[in-house]
Amino acid sequence: xxSVTQLDSQVPVFEEAPVELRCNYSSSVSVYLFWYVQxxxxxxxxxxxxxxxxxxxxxxxxxEAEFNKSQTSFHLRKPSVHISDTAxxxxxxxxxxxxxxxxxxxxxxxxxxxx
Amino acid sequence: DAxxxxxxxxxxxxxxxxxxxxxxxxxxxxxxxWYRQDPGHGLRLIHYSYGVKDTDKGEVSDGYSVxxxxxxxFLLTLESATSSQTSVYFCAISERGSEKxxxxxxxxxxxx
Numbered sequence: 237x238x239s240v241t242q243l244d245s246q247v248p249v250f251e252e253a254p255v256e257l258r259c260n261y262s263s264s265v266s267v268y269l270f271w272y273v274q275x276x277x278x279x280x281x282x283x284x285x286x287x288x289x290x291x292x293x294x295x296x297x298x299x300e301a302e303f304n305k306s307q308t309s310f311h312l313r314k315p316s317v318h319i320s321d322t323a324x325x326x327x328x329x330x331x332x333x334x335x336x337x338x339x340x341x342x343x344x345x346x347x348x349x350x351x
Numbered sequence: 352d353a354x355x356x357x358x359x360x361x362x363x364x365x366x367x368x369x370x371x372x373x374x375x376x377x378x379x380x381x382x383x384x385w386y387r388q389d390p391g392h393g394l395r396l397i398h399y400s401y402g403v404k405d406t407d408k409g410e411v412s413d414g415y416s417v418x419x420x421x422x423x424x425f426l427l428t429l430e431s432a433t434s435s436q437t438s439v440y441f442c443a444i445s446e447r448g449s450e451k452x453x454x455x456x457x458x459x460x461x462x463x
Contacts, residue, residue: 339394
């Protein structure tokens with residue numbers, strides 16, 4: 237079975253500082269990896285995805301992630317954060333069954349930006 | 352934003368009562384999903400549908416049933432609600448060949 241571990245439940249950073257949110261996955265087959273973001277009192281939005289090809293993936297709002305197969309990691313980074321990046325971030329691995337995409341999520345990392 | 356409406360947005364109920372949550376989409380997407388979100392667990396898949404009348408179990412399906420009689424509606428039923436089912440429930444949709452899920456705004460359910 238696939239699983240995802242997000243290594244930090246909370247990450248506080250100052251505005252304009254860089255940030256890295258860590259994600260490790262477990263899968264015995266080829267993986268599709270995702271980062272979703274959840275702003276307060278909202279549903280989830282796709283931030284970026286890795287399906288194949290280049291291991292460095294760029295997403296919305298200046299975020300990027302690097303797929304590392306040997307370390308089974310998919311860490312999310314941003315070089316300079318803003319107050320508006322305050323949210324909860326979820327790493328997920330996908331399993332396609334009958335065309336449906338069954339996502340397995342990590343526990344989430346709450347990113348708090350301090351002025 | 353994807354056209355997904357969840358109803359009700361908030362519900363408080365008592366242990367042992369039946370509860371039905373509704374997800375309605377206007378995108379005509381084939382696949383629909385129900386997830387629950389709990390602190391420390393992220394989101395976990397309850398049930399999903401791959402077409403009208405075609406559904407299957409997810410990771411945490413015990414105590415839940417679903418139905419999909421029309422493309423646009425996916426119902427989640429708690430036959431006899433328990434306090435452990437207090438959670439935020441999210442509906443999501445996706446289209447065949449697409450790896451992207453679109454999520455609704457969620458339903459906050461409290462079982463007292």
